[in-house]
Amino acid sequence: MGIVEEGVTLPEDSSTSSSAEKGKLENKKAKDSEALYYIQTAVADHIFPRISVATSAKEAWSILQKEYQGSAKVRIIKLxxxxxxxxxxxxxxxxxxxxxxxxVRELVNQLKAMGRIYQKKGS
Incomplete structure (x- = not known):
């Protein structure tokens, strides 16, 4: 899983962390900031205000998923x-x-966008 799905978990007490752990955490925070930047710059101008309040890539991604895919029940019905x-x-x-x-291609692309992938029979 990537930084967008996992997010960055901050330790409750960072004073007991080793310098290696602190370095890894800083690296994760940098990757998260970079991912958030890419998400924010990739969306259209009219969508940006919806995710501008997000402080992490995971949060921005969750906002976009909810808005464009809907709840689990809505996704199931769409599928x-x-x-x-x-x-x-x-x-x-x-x-x-x-x-x-x-x-056919448009319909297959919609199914793929919903996370559903079909294979040829016999594959």
Whole structure:
């Protein structure tokens, strides 16, 4: 797991930490600050105010996940809907292969964005 998922845990009493432990902690804090910077600079200007109050990369990432993926229940419903759409997808007589392929690709990308990855049968 990375710094964004784990976050940085500060020890309750840093006076008993060795210099090596303090060095590791400083390194983690630097990586966290760098990750927070990358997240803040990667989002669109209208999204930035939502994460500007975050003091860690983990906090900013959690805000974005909640906002764009919703709660666990909402994600499950979205996944079920996307899966049903995928299973019921059929090519229309008026569609070209390219148009149908684009629709399938968009749906697969939405599933991937939700954290669901499908493999070919027999793989």
């Amino acid at each position: 079920q809907t996307l899966r049903r759409d995928f299973e019921n997808m059929k090519m229309k007589d008026s569609e070209t292969i390219d148009e149908y392929y684009t629709k």
